[in-house]
Amino acid sequence: MSDTRITAYADAAFAIAQAEGDLAEVEDELFRLGRVLESNDELRSALTDQHVPVSRRQQIIEDLLAGKATQTTLAIVSMIVGAGRAADLVKIANELVQRTASNSGQAVAEVRSAVALTDAQLTELTAALKARTNMDILVKNIVDPSVMGGLVTQIGDSVLDGTVRTRLNQLRDAF
Amino acid sequence: MMLSSIAMLASEEPNSFWLVSDLNEVIWGTLSFLVVAFFLVKFGKAPTLKFLSGRIAGIKATLDEAEQARIAAETDRDSIKAALADSDTEAAKIIERAHADAEQLGNDTTIRAARDAQGVTERAAADLVSTRQQTESDLAGELSRLSLGAAERVVESSLDEATQQRLIQSYIDQVGSQN
Numbered sequence: 012m013s014d015t016r017i018t019a020y021a022d023a024a025f026a027i028a029q030a031e032g033d034l035a036e037v038e039d040e041l042f043r044l045g046r047v048l049e050s051n052d053e054l055r056s057a058l059t060d061q062h063v064p065v066s067r068r069q070q071i072i073e074d075l076l077a078g079k080a081t082q083t084t085l086a087i088v089s090m091i092v093g094a095g096r097a098a099d100l101v102k103i104a105n106e107l108v109q110r111t112a113s114n115s116g117q118a119v120a121e122v123r124s125a126v127a128l129t130d131a132q133l134t135e136l137t138a139a140l141k142a143r144t145n146m147d148i149l150v151k152n153i154v155d156p157s158v159m160g161g162l163v164t165q166i167g168d169s170v171l172d173g174t175v176r177t178r179l180n181q182l183r184d185a186f
Numbered sequence: 187m188m189l190s191s192i193a194m195l196a197s198e199e200p201n202s203f204w205l206v207s208d209l210n211e212v213i214w215g216t217l218s219f220l221v222v223a224f225f226l227v228k229f230g231k232a233p234t235l236k237f238l239s240g241r242i243a244g245i246k247a248t249l250d251e252a253e254q255a256r257i258a259a260e261t262d263r264d265s266i267k268a269a270l271a272d273s274d275t276e277a278a279k280i281i282e283r284a285h286a287d288a289e290q291l292g293n294d295t296t297i298r299a300a301r302d303a304q305g306v307t308e309r310a311a312a313d314l315v316s317t318r319q320q321t322e323s324d325l326a327g328e329l330s331r332l333s334l335g336a337a338e339r340v341v342e343s344s345l346d347e348a349t350q351q352r353l354i355q356s357y358i359d360q361v362g363s364q365n
Contacts, residue, residue: 173356
């Protein structure tokens with residue numbers, strides 16, 4: 012899908028969420044759904060398989076998000092899947108996060124960790140990143156067991172990597 | 187013809203003389219002979235001489251042609267002899283050249299075989315070195331992989347909740363300290 016179309020879908024989701032007054036929740040839920048789709052090939056294949064009827068794919072989404080996401084999020088995702096754009100759901104979610112952050116003058120920091128950060132740690136990390144970048148930072152914590160331990164933060168093209176996985180990789184490369 | 191008539195007459199009437207008995211016949215026969223001889227000389231000499239001259243010229247021309255043919259034949263014979271001599275020389279040269287070529291070919295083959303053998307030996311040596319290096323590298327890589335695998339397992343087993351929290355806090359402190 013072209014960037015223009017992805018932006019259009021993200022703008023539509025942003026407008027709907029803002030109109031419904033659920034922007035923060037929708038943005039966060041879509042971001043998390045994006046991460047789930049990134050890490051789950053089976054789910055991604057099921058949602059993008061042209062042989063599976065659209066109604067069935069929408070049903071999969073409803074079953075997946077029922078009770079775990081707002082109705083607005085569910086409606087937006089169902090709309091995207093129904094339009095046959097499930098393959099771009101991750102990009103649309105990322106674009107929505109960027110759109111939401113830039114709307115409030117923030118930069119998005121994707122923080123991957125082996126275990127979920129506590130609220131106190133998120134607050135402290137946000138402050139540290141803000142002080143380091145001189146930007147308002149919206150931290151998005153992604154639990155990713157592959158990092159093993161520590162954190163890796165990506166803000167735009169900048170990466171601050173302090174993971175055990177990277178240390179081990181460096182050790183492997185040093186051999 | 188006159189002589190034959192005289193002889194016939196003489197034979198008709200044989201006597202003891204070797205001449206015919208009738209003198210008149212002798213006289214007239216002689217005169218007839220002379221007349222005939224005169225006419226023969228008068229009118230037959232020139233054509234006879236001409237005929238003989240032509241005949242001589244013809245024989246001479248034939249002899250000249252024969253001589254020319256003989257000379258040509260001798261020339262051809264000399265040429266053939268020379269050619270035969272040349273062919274012998276050429277054959278000797280060809281044989282000599284063939285010997286030289288065979289010897290050169292043998293030498294070239296020997297040199298090429300030696301060079302090929304040397305190349306094979308060098309390649310084998312290079313392959314051996316390369317294989318040894320590759321084996322050492324593979325071994326080092328395998329050792330590295332095994333070591334890192336063991337290290338990862340050790341690290342994973344040591345990454346309990348407290349360690350995870352320490353790593354997170356350390357990261358946050360490090361980011362904060364780099365302002």
